[in-house]
Amino acid sequence: MPTADTETKGPGATSDHPSGDDRFELLDKAMRRGRYGQDQLIEVLHVAQEVFGYLSEDLLLYVARALRLPPSRVYGVATFYHLFTFDPPGDHSATVCTGTACFVKGANDVVDALAREHRVAPGSTTEDGRFTLKTARCLGSCGMAPVVVVDGEVRGHLHADAAIDEVAARLATTDDRDSEEAV
């Protein structure tokens, strides 16, 4: 994924960004749609994360300049929400709900099990960049506790062992994911 950067560079690129990276056009379009309103910040950050996968420092600065907001304000807002991530995500991810219901049903065991299995601290990505382990507060599916979102899919009643199997299965399918990921 991170290698797609330079593909679209060319003299005809209409992107304002010096890199000529096409993805900035999608971002610009979103900001234009919101008339560069400062109150559009969260909306714009969503688009930025969707398009780029995560919010890099450059991206935050780009948004700050475009909306004429102080960088610290943009950073403050972005870090307030768990939904935004600031590091490149791994090829696969599991987000374990640690809300009250899931906690009661053993969410912590799920987190520990996945962390141990993949030697990764909650909130970070394995060194080989293949797997990201995250936690979140109540995903609103308490009836299915413990809930784990695996590669964007909500899975209920996923106890520790099942979670390990589920992630292992996902990791085994890595290669075909790369192609569909391209934006």
Added chain:
Amino acid sequence: MSLTPPRPGGPRPNVPVILDGEEVLAFDGETILDLARRLGSPIPTLCYLDGLSVHGGCRLCVVEVNGDNRLPLACATPVSSEMDIRTDTSSLRDHRRRVIELLFAEGNHICASCVSSGACELQDLAAENDVDHIHYALEFPRIDVDATHPKYVLDRERCVLCTRCVRVCDEVEGAHVWDIAQRGSQSTLVAELGKPWGDATSCTWCGKCVLVCPTGALSFKGRSTGEMRHDPDVIAFLARLRDEGEWIDREEPAP
């Protein structure tokens, strides 16, 4: 706004309210805090600072109105006719003590080694509100000190997140170097994109944030224990000069 004191000949107070049992007249639009201060009732505050916008975050200034158990913030609530305001009841005192204790429990407030000891608003609040014991488990958060700025130091262990520095930098200096990042117990003061202060290119080195900090979180570099003195009142002065256009050269109309 409270910035400009009522002038002789200006509007007269005409809103009847009861303040701690006494019938008094408030100005229209005046906050409960302004009224109480004008009439000499001390309401403790921390995040509030004359000359800056109201933040309403510390909840020390709570008062009782009409015996209701929802406690409004004196700094953010305008008076209205017939309010019966109490600023000093035993339950308010209790509440304030608790807030102060929580502030202590949340950071690492070791007065014995603090630059601001002896001139710290948190320390004063604790003394004035009889906080001699913290009933909560101290968190002892591990937080790094940012001493990367050539002139100033930020010790987040002593930060009470009052946002005075954020507001003064935004509203008076116009640089908006600071903001609060993360949330809940993870909330933290950040410069720009969470950068070391010394790398923050938008910082003008004006030092206003240091002047307004109520604790020893922001200080001049090189101060040792008990040597730091802040000067938050200078902001009200600056704000008044600005609001009144004090330095604007007005041409006298020709006679």
